[in-house]
Amino acid sequence: MVVSVNNLVKRYGELIALDHFSLEVREGEVFGLLGPNGSGKTTAINCILSLLKYDKGTIEVFGKPMNPDSYESKRNIGIVMQNVAVFRELTVEENINYFCGLYVSDRQKCRQLTEEAIAFVGLENYTKFLPKKLSGGLLRRLNIACGIAHKPKLIILDEPTVAVDPQSRNNILEGILKLNSQGATVIYTSHYMEEVEQICSRIAIMDKGKVIASGTTNELKGMINTGEKITAELLRADSGILAGLKRLPNVSAAEISGNQLIVKSVHGKNNLPAVLEYLNTHDIAYGRIFCELPTLNDVFLEITGKELRD
Numbered sequence: 001m002v003v004s005v006n007n008l009v010k011r012y013g014e015l016i017a018l019d020h021f022s023l024e025v026r027e028g029e030v031f032g033l034l035g036p037n038g039s040g041k042t043t044a045i046n047c048i049l050s051l052l053k054y055d056k057g058t059i060e061v062f063g064k065p066m067n068p069d070s071y072e073s074k075r076n077i078g079i080v081m082q083n084v085a086v087f088r089e090l091t092v093e094e095n096i097n098y099f100c101g102l103y104v105s106d107r108q109k110c111r112q113l114t115e116e117a118i119a120f121v122g123l124e125n126y127t128k129f130l131p132k133k134l135s136g137g138l139l140r141r142l143n144i145a146c147g148i149a150h151k152p153k154l155i156i157l158d159e160p161t162v163a164v165d166p167q168s169r170n171n172i173l174e175g176i177l178k179l180n181s182q183g184a185t186v187i188y189t190s191h192y193m194e195e196v197e198q199i200c201s202r203i204a205i206m207d208k209g210k211v212i213a214s215g216t217t218n219e220l221k222g223m224i225n226t227g228e229k230i231t232a233e234l235l236r237a238d239s240g241i242l243a244g245l246k247r248l249p250n251v252s253a254a255e256i257s258g259n260q261l262i263v264k265s266v267h268g269k270n271n272l273p274a275v276l277e278y279l280n281t282h283d284i285a286y287g288r289i290f291c292e293l294p295t296l297n298d299v300f301l302e303i304t305g306k307e308l309r310d
């Protein structure tokens, strides 16, 4: 296990930010910590890194208890925090070289790693730029390069794509997968369910300082009763068809909204053929028809009763 957190409790005065929070991250994973703003993701990361004291619980990183002076473990961790933390008076290249130099004492090796990190995040054309000359997305890429240049075994990224343009966002997500394919274990926090679904092999969903569900995307979606949602654009909306549709196997709800027929089914696959057959045998004309699987928002909604994104 690369990271093992057990029953962590962290209070800020009266507020319980982490409420018996547990987590296990295995070697080689891209592990996603998904939760709405304020659910405790950053607090959990700061505790794992021993940057914050906590009230109860245990944390092991690389199989050893994590303490503020666990320098050997810390050398093998790369951190990319939510807020960009670079030196304003150093250029792109100087910043990366500085942060890499904190871990790598051989200056030639450090220069080589700096060049590799610049190429990795695609900042070759900006090496002599000061941070203030960079757009928000490029600044984020610099922040990432500073965190990963020393080639750490464990990379922790806390909401690295907030307020980032789509091009830089894709560059960041692809970069994370590349780092993972090169051997790094990754912990990735976000409140964007699409991103987490796109890159994470396992996910823990957080709410109010607790892990409310964890597993692969498919495991999480399999935990809830909400199943496929079938939408058909009807040429003529007729609510008379709803009663028959509701009697089909697995169907939990059928409704018409404008010219759209929406059929919701409970957990279970391949409900589309039955709906198609029903529409065809009842001579109901439709244009587009499509089937969607539940999203991680549906998982969050069913477990907590509220939307993941507010």
Ligand SMILES: Nc1ncnc2c1ncn2[C@@H]1O[C@H](COP(=O)(O)OP(=O)(O)OP(=O)(O)O)[C@@H](O)[C@H]1O
Binding pocket: 012, 015, 017, 035, 036, 037, 038, 039, 040, 041, 042, 043, 044, 159, 191
């Ligand atoms: N230094 C602090 N003092 C008091 N309360 C804090 C402090 N830091 C965080 N909190 C509170 O603890 C809770 C968890 O915050 P945290 O930043 O860990 O959540 P998060 O999931 O990372 O949210 P975000 O995505 O907004 O960063 C929130 O209610 C927040 O207001």
